[in-house]
Amino acid sequence: QVPAQFIPGRTGAGLLILNGFTFYMKNHQAHGKKQWYCSSRDVHGCRADVITYKGFDGRDYISIFRGRHIHEPPRLRQCHDGRYIREKDSSRQIPIKYEK
Numbered sequence: 001q002v003p004a005q006f007i008p009g010r011t012g013a014g015l016l017i018l019n020g021f022t023f024y025m026k027n028h029q030a031h032g033k034k035q036w037y038c039s040s041r042d043v044h045g046c047r048a049d050v051i052t053y054k055g056f057d058g059r060d061y062i063s064i065f066r067g068r069h070i071h072e073p074p075r076l077r078q079c080h081d082g083r084y085i086r087e088k089d090s091s092r093q094i095p096i097k098y099e100k
Contacts, residue, residue, distance in 0.1 A: 004052045004060040007076075007084045015039065016050060018062065020073035023050050033063065044071045 023036035032054035048067035075087040
């Protein structure tokens with residue numbers, strides 16, 4: 001049994017985190033199971049997903065991991081208030097020019 005770990009998401013809904021990758025909850029299934037899609041599904045077309053189930057102790061556990069990620073895991077940083085933010089790739093940032 002692998003316990004599921006969650007972090008707060010930007011919208012207030014929890015995100016599942018597994019091996020450094022984040023997943024959003026897509027479907028409630030029978031018997032307390034939930035299906036989670038990779039958070040990069042829309043952006044990168046990643047088809048990885050996870051099924052979790054509720055254990056007798058009330059905690060969520062990983063049941064099935066399917067697919068393979070076609071991208072690197074997001075770089076997450078925890079803020080002092082407990083929130084997580086995704087760090088942007090520095091190669092995509094536009095430099096700001098300051099004039100005197």
